Amino acid sequence: MNKTIKVYLACTGVGIINRGIETFARECFNGLHSTEGLQIELFKGAGDEKLDEHRLWNLPRNGKLAPFLGKFxxxxxxxxxxxxxxxxxxxxxxxxxxDIIFYSDSNLGFQLYWWRKQIGIPYQLLFSNGGPCNPPFTRTDYVQQVAPFYRELALKAGEPPSKHFLVPYGINVPDGDPLLNHEERQNIKQQLGLPSDRPIAISVGWISATHKRMDYVVDEVAALPEPRPYLVMLGYMDANSPPIIDLASQKLGKDGFTARSVPYEQVAKYYQAADIFVLGSLKEGFGRVYLEAMIHGLPCIVNDHPVMRYVLAEQGIFADLSKSGAMSQALADLLERSQSVDNRIERREFVRKNFSWQSLAPSYLQMFHDCLAHNINV
Incomplete structure (x- = not known):
């Protein structure tokens, strides 16, 4: 593997929105940028131009023209x-x-597939299936499957095994342990406007009733007896969000929760202030937020699904979250147990060992080399 591979990592949402695929693209570029034998460049929708980072002109989804043209x-x-x-x-x-275009935005990938001959560059297309999309994968050359569950679905549908690589999402894991003393945590809570006298449960994701099921989270926290945990909901907010905020106001009281959309780099502070992570979604493409929470030592209450089992393994607290009362029972059980310092350290080390860029860089480089093993005639 002596050839330096040139990879264009494209994600229009970087700089515009912070969902899983955008934060993955941002960290993937940062995590692999210095890898020997790899030249990787990031193409994003907004933000400053930097070394090997390029801003693509676009009509951003949160602008005025995109929804107008979308109707046509x-x-x-x-x-x-x-x-x-x-x-x-x-x-x-x-x-x-x-050599390779690495992407998660399927509609951009379709255009790159259909117009490849006219473009005249024999690039390989590698689709990162973190959404996830279902087979068949006929408009790409290769697929990065980030969890075994989705690779198995593709193979059962007749997809060739050589087309699908099992390489999980990576994440940046800070050095040291996720430990803050009591005074440091109290200072962070004060900075964020969070209560200092109650446990804090955090849920990170789209603040809506669909997929992330924030309404379920609100109901389950509200089912706990007083003094119940203070709920922090962080994530993308749109027209689906006000009903969730109204529900939380009714069931938790205005002093019982926070719902905010904050820049990605500020989310870590909220994890540092929190005691427990919860997520109401019944399935995930991968669930990078689980890794984010464990990096900060938080126990995670999640739905019992093969993807969550793969990502969290023995570190997860699994329950059938399709049932009313399942999350509240898991929360009650967890609140009765004291969380040891060793448990918090163990969660971060689990992420470092299995999902840090340092651990995964060789797998990504091997995947890129395997993509070039067979030439495409264009």
Missing amino acids: IRRNRYVVEQLSSFIPFVSHIKKGKP
């Missing part, structure tokens, strides 16, 4: 954002001639 093509604003970045991206591809 009968697609959503996210698709408009991806399609609008295609021509600007092509100019970079023709100039830089990448």
Whole structure:
């Protein structure tokens, strides 16, 4: 493996929104940028131009034009954002001639597949299936499956094993232990406007009733007797969010919760202030938020699903969250037990061993080399 591989990592949402695939793209670039034998460049939708980071012109999904144009093509604003970045991206591809285009935005990938001959660069397309999408995967060359569950689904559907690589999402794990003394945590709570005299349960994800099921989380926390934990909900907020906030106001009281959308780099402070992580979703493509929570030593209450079992392993607290009362019972049981310092350290070390970029960089480099093992005639 002597050849230096040039990889273009494209994600239009970087700098625009902080979902799982955007934070993965940001950290993937940072984590692999200094890897020997790899030249990786990031193409993002917004933010400053830096070394090997390029801003693609686009119509951002949170702007005024994207939803307007989406009505004409009968697609959503996210698709408009991806399609609008295609021509600007092509100019970079023709100039830089990448070996591999690594992406999570499927609609951008479709265009790169359909127009590859006209573009004239024999790049390989590697789709990172963190969404996830279901088979067949006919409009890409290779697929990064981030959990065994989805690779197995693809193979059962008849997909060739050589097309699907099992390489999990990586994450940046800080040095040292996730330990703050009592005074430090109290200071952080004060900075964030959080109560200092109650346990804090945090849930990170889209603040809506769909997928992340924040309404379920509110109901389950509200089912606990006083003094119940203070609930922090962090994530993307849109037209689906006000009903969740109204529900929380009714059931928890205005002094019983916080719902905010904050920049990704500020989320760590909330994890440091929290005692427990909870997520109401019944399934996930991977669930990077579980790793984020464990990096800060938090116990995680999650649905019992093969993907969550893969990511959290023996560190998770699993319950059937499709049932009313399941999360509240798990919370009550956890609150009765004291959390040891050793447990918090063990959770961060679990993430470091299994999902840090230092641990996973060789697997990513091998995946890129395997993508180039077979040439495509374009």
